[in-house]
Amino acid sequence: MFENVKAIPGDALLALMMAFKKDPTPTKIDLGVGVYKDDQGLTPILPVVKKAEALILEHEQSKGYIGPAGAPELAVLLQTLMLGDDHPLTKTSCISTAQTPGGTGALRVAGDLVNALNPKAKIWVSDPTWSNHFHVFAGAGVEVRTYPYYDAQANALAFERMLEEIRQIPAGDVILLHASCHNPTGIDPTLEQWQQISQAVADQGLLPLIDCAYQGFGDGLEEDVQGLRLILEKCPEALITTSCSKNFGLYNERIGALSIVASTPEHCSNVFSQACNCIRANYSNPPAHGAAIVSTILSDTELRQQWIQELAEMRSRIHRMRANLVQNLEQLSSDRDFSFITAQKGMFSYSGLSKAEVKYLKDEYAIYAVDSGRINIAGINDGNIDRLSQAIFKAINR
Missing domain, CATH: 3.40.640.10 (Type I PLP-dependent aspartate aminotransferase-like (Major domain))
Structure with a gap:
């Protein structure tokens, strides 16, 4: 049954994720995978989740x-x-x-x-x-x-x-x-x-x-x-x-x-x-x-309020990164208008970057994004935004 089975191409986004993981560049930036990341570039466990899990561990009585x-x-x-x-x-x-x-x-x-x-x-x-x-x-x-x-x-x-x-x-x-x-x-x-x-x-x-x-x-x-x-x-x-x-x-x-x-x-x-x-x-x-x-x-009223606050902090960080990226690109005197990015919602942005520009970012700067130009704003942080902005500026003006 298996002898003549042919492999099929894997998911392009998962392939991008694997390529990023294998890249040894210390300053690499992941703007592809669609998960939230904090200022340290990590996908954190919310403190409120830790509290809830402690309560579950204490009171759980069955695995049925x-x-x-x-x-x-x-x-x-x-x-x-x-x-x-x-x-x-x-x-x-x-x-x-x-x-x-x-x-x-x-x-x-x-x-x-x-x-x-x-x-x-x-x-x-x-x-x-x-x-x-x-x-x-x-x-x-x-x-x-x-x-x-x-x-x-x-x-x-x-x-x-x-x-x-x-x-x-x-x-x-x-x-x-x-x-x-x-x-x-x-x-x-x-x-x-x-x-x-x-x-x-x-x-x-x-x-x-x-x-x-x-x-x-x-x-x-x-x-x-x-x-x-x-x-x-x-x-x-x-x-x-x-x-x-x-x-x-x-x-x-x-x-x-x-x-x-x-x-x-x-x-x-x-x-x-x-x-x-x-x-x-x-x-x-x-x-x-x-x-x-x-x-x-x-x-739980207390845990719910804590969750709402932690969710607001994640949302606020994404908003801030959107605004900072647009401000940086404007200060670099780019001829391209990126102001539309601030009007977009959530983690993702169709950045307007072309497939060739995305490839340039990956090849020259180890910045990983989807070919369509979609970037994960949550992958941007205070430590990489300047490098990212300079790279985008060079990609669109080279």
Whole structure:
């Protein structure tokens, strides 16, 4: 069976990560891998997570299965985090949430669910989007298509083209929307644009699949889900995928969730049972530890406030690095305008750097970024920003 199997190319981002690790240059800079880093260039364990783990270690009594849907207490806590304490959905049993292995696991269950409910449905994703969206949905047997999102000339949202394309998508198809901190561009719609997007999605009879991977990393916990809430005002049915990797720093604990929104409790219960069936056929039960950490933090008033503060500090550092990078490049008298970077949200930025300029940065300065020019702002710190700015200046003026 294995004799004639051929190797396939690995993921380009993972290959970039491996190349960075092997590079012996002491001043190398990693702007590729999409994880948060602090001023020392490390992906830290939040102090509040350490506190929660100490409590779990002290009180944990079992390592038994937690069931396909995961921890029920986590479901309620994540729902209120996204929607607020008094959202009507949480009072009417029209939302159900299943814990999953990370946001990626949630996306895969969503793909399996779409395929189970309507095998003819296609999932439409933004152009560009997180590259793994294509692999995950293709693995679930769902056809993936794209709609316009990025205007390369203006370094901005291609809003009119996006809206025009949404109005052409066949009814019954699924449209994936990034709740905030769009990956990879960092460009989010305004609230007014979200109003128009949500109305177009509703008018067209599409099922919104909202990827909420970065809540709290843009403008704030409440601000980053305003678009999501507008969608739910217009659309009676939706799927929402959640990740706790970034805002809790729990990358390797693989904790996420899939939420199902329906127009009636009965419909919600029926679809949720189908989702649990998809889970059972895939990984059977999600891991418990990450869920316990998040539940412990969100259910304790003191820990929750500490987490909110630590999240705000991460967000503030990213904002500061954005502003400092743009200021540095302006002071170098570059002919290219980089001011748009400060308007972008979250960790990522479509920097406007060309593939050739990215290659120059890597070859000459050991600065690693994605070929598209997407950079991880969290990879910039006070110790490397001057070198990075000088390198970018030389790359675009050589």
